[in-house]
Amino acid sequence: MVIAESIPTLLQQARTGTHICRIKCVMTSSASLMQTPAQNFCRQCGQTVETRVPPGDSLPRQCCNHCGTIHYENPKMVLGTLAVWEDKVLLCRRAIEPRYGLWTLPAGFMENSETTAEAAQRETDEEAGAQIEMLDLYTLISVPHISQIHGFYRARLLSPDFNPGEETLEARLFAEAEIPWEELAFRTVRQTLQHYFADRKTGHYPFRSFDIIGPPPK
Amino acid sequence: MVIAESIPTLLQQARTGTHICRIKCVMTSSASLMQTPAQNFCRQCGQTVETRVPPGDSLPRQCCNHCGTIHYENPKMVLGTLAVWEDKVLLCRRAIEPRYGLWTLPAGFMENSETTAEAAQRETDEEAGAQIEMLDLYTLISVPHISQIHGFYRARLLSPDFNPGEETLEARLFAEAEIPWEELAFRTVRQTLQHYFADRKTGHYPFRSFDIIGPPPK
Known part of the structure; x- marks a missing residue:
């Protein structure tokens, strides 16, 4: 991403x-x-x-x-996945700037000639080397101060084995209690994860569209 | 659009x-x-x-x-609205190419520094001069052969009076039986309307994300 x-x-x-x-x-x-x-x-x-x-x-x-x-x-779309194995979520530690060394859901810029789901799946493969079954689009977040829209699909991991690409230092599964909340790279990732863990208590994952306005506090 | x-x-x-x-x-x-x-x-x-x-x-x-x-x-986002007054839907007849003279939901390219909802509302104002209350994002449609993503929000018209802009020949309300299905400008508009009239029977409008692959048959 x-x-x-x-x-x-x-x-x-x-x-x-x-x-x-x-x-x-x-x-x-x-x-x-x-x-x-x-x-x-x-x-x-x-x-x-x-x-x-x-x-x-x-x-x-x-x-x-x-x-x-x-x-x-025009604004750019960033697509990624919230991919799950048992009760754990896949995060990638960034090997590139910005936010080198921080953790993110696998995601990146949508390419021409792709669908949003194809972009999310490709980025998950490129960044984590993860094999997944795509589920529904879960969050769509406007980030107007950087002219981006971030979308995350839920996905099911087909294996707990990863093969991270050049942009990723490490790809790892995290249980809810292990999520490195203070070391997450982006607010769209944080809010998607927060919604996910809240929704998981109900077993119901409604699509969520919202905005993040303005840069984060320093 | x-x-x-x-x-x-x-x-x-x-x-x-x-x-x-x-x-x-x-x-x-x-x-x-x-x-x-x-x-x-x-x-x-x-x-x-x-x-x-x-x-x-x-x-x-x-x-x-x-x-x-x-x-x-990178792909571009096109945002618009499906705006309703009583049992009627707002359509705009295009005053520009492509698809001059055909009918569309008001929509257009998202600008930098906007949210998706702001873009949809602005386009509805520019193309129809319509005052609306925005509701939820309803459809998000990848159209990869033209590297676009089209999104339509449902909206409630605050008045049945319109003031079309330069890109619109005419802005008009259509009941379901009056929709000019053979004169619709784009497949994303057609499919959004089809979903809407089907969902209206149930009173439930779930978010729908899907793809339109390849150019239309000639």
Whole structure:
């Protein structure tokens, strides 16, 4: 799971300023965390772009005055699983930044040409080397300050044996009492786990859609 | 709602070919429908990019050999509402391509810095000028051949008066027997409506997540 929680977006900046801003877009730091490099040049023709509200639009976009291309930026989906073996949940310890060394449910950016379930299953295989049977989508969480939506499927592990990939230091099963709550990488993971353990008492796992607004307290 | 249903993606092309392809990326037609213009040049430094699998990755990406930027492409979310007044559903007749003149639930691309519910409500306002009370997320539909995920919330109309925006020829309420099934713009709209009218018989509207695989028959 690649994620960033502290980078102001161009749109946020634009909404708090004038609606028509002709400054050149500069988004430098931590681009790799966002998967969104700075948009200085037109991807179609290579000329510089400027930020303005196109005709008929209401938000500033990065526009090419040479070929007319408008470059839209949209939120990204992160999909993963809450995979269970007996009474235990699979967590992965991150071998990459951000949150190196902290624990997460296996998850990552959805790729083009996938379904949400395929993305969740692929990420579980890539990060944990875990074989699973997919169950229902369980949580869908908007995280607007980083322009992401995180979705977690419940899943059944077909084996307690894992083969972690390069992004994972360790893949391990945790009983509820063993969950490293203070060492979880992301709030979407924490809240999904909290809902899961509460729902498990009833045996009923309703789909849950909610938001996490703003960066975490420091 | 902007959408395209027939454009093969770079990833699809790459998956059926070699994993390391050094051809220059050329995606021309209908870029505006996809909101995804051709990626010929690096958005960060303006140099040409090449398509190859970066180290540690498993899929081809558009890579800049000059500044090292890797340009990821990810699916886009389309959010909308199924908004109801008494026993009638709000539909909008499209004033834009694709599917000009056909009927849709109000929906469109989620913007950065929004929640999914905010996106659905904004699109309903922009396309229909409809004032609504948002209810639960009802359908979430992967459409992998166009790398989109469509989500529809149920909503309650606060008034039967509309003020359609530029993308809408007409906003109108339809009873079940009046739905123009043969003139609906998108299969995600059709299937959401079908589920809704079936569920309405029971008064119970469970969340539904499913996929629509492949383009529609011609």
